[in-house]
Amino acid sequence: MPNKAFRPCARCGVNLTRETYCDECKPLAQKDEDKRRGSAYERGYNARWQRYSKHYLRQPEHLFCVKCGALSECVDHIKPCAPGSPEFFDPENHQPLCIRCNSVKGRHEIRY
Numbered sequence: 001m002p003n004k005a006f007r008p009c010a011r012c013g014v015n016l017t018r019e020t021y022c023d024e025c026k027p028l029a030q031k032d033e034d035k036r037r038g039s040a041y042e043r044g045y046n047a048r049w050q051r052y053s054k055h056y057l058r059q060p061e062h063l064f065c066v067k068c069g070a071l072s073e074c075v076d077h078i079k080p081c082a083p084g085s086p087e088f089f090d091p092e093n094h095q096p097l098c099i100r101c102n103s104v105k106g107r108h109e110i111r112y
Contacts, residue, residue, distance in 0.1 A: 044083025052089060057096060065098040067105075072096030076105065 006016040011029050015022035021029045037043065053075040056062055065072050076097045079087065087093045097105065 044088060049089075056091070056094060062096040064096065065101050066095045067097060067101040070098040070100075073099050074102050076102050080109065 004018040006018060009015045009017050009022040009025050010020045011025035012022065015024060017023075019026075056075050057072055062072060062075075064070065074097055075094050077088070078093050078095050081087045081093065
């Protein structure tokens with residue numbers, strides 16, 4: 001199978017890369033993305049959410065990841081929602097996931 005072709009970096013347009021960003025631009029692109037997303041607190045994951053998620057994950061039916069069966073480590077919103085919306089704290093919109101499955105799901109889903 002052939003290798004991916006080289007193309008210009010999506011950020012600087014000068015350096016050729018097989019990925020989206022060249023090695024020089026990767027850290028800068030990550031900083032830009034972090035600024036765009038805002039902090040966890042700004043996204044609604046405050047002290048109230050921390051208490052809620054710990055309580056949710058302590059329930060016997062939420063001990064394991066629904067995707068792979070590993071020990072659950074975080075509470076995932078099944079349907080993405082804004083922090084102020086009613087479904088943000090709706091248990092029917094939550095599922096227990098391990099960190100790996102939550103990261104994979106987050107990368108594949110379009111955020112609000």
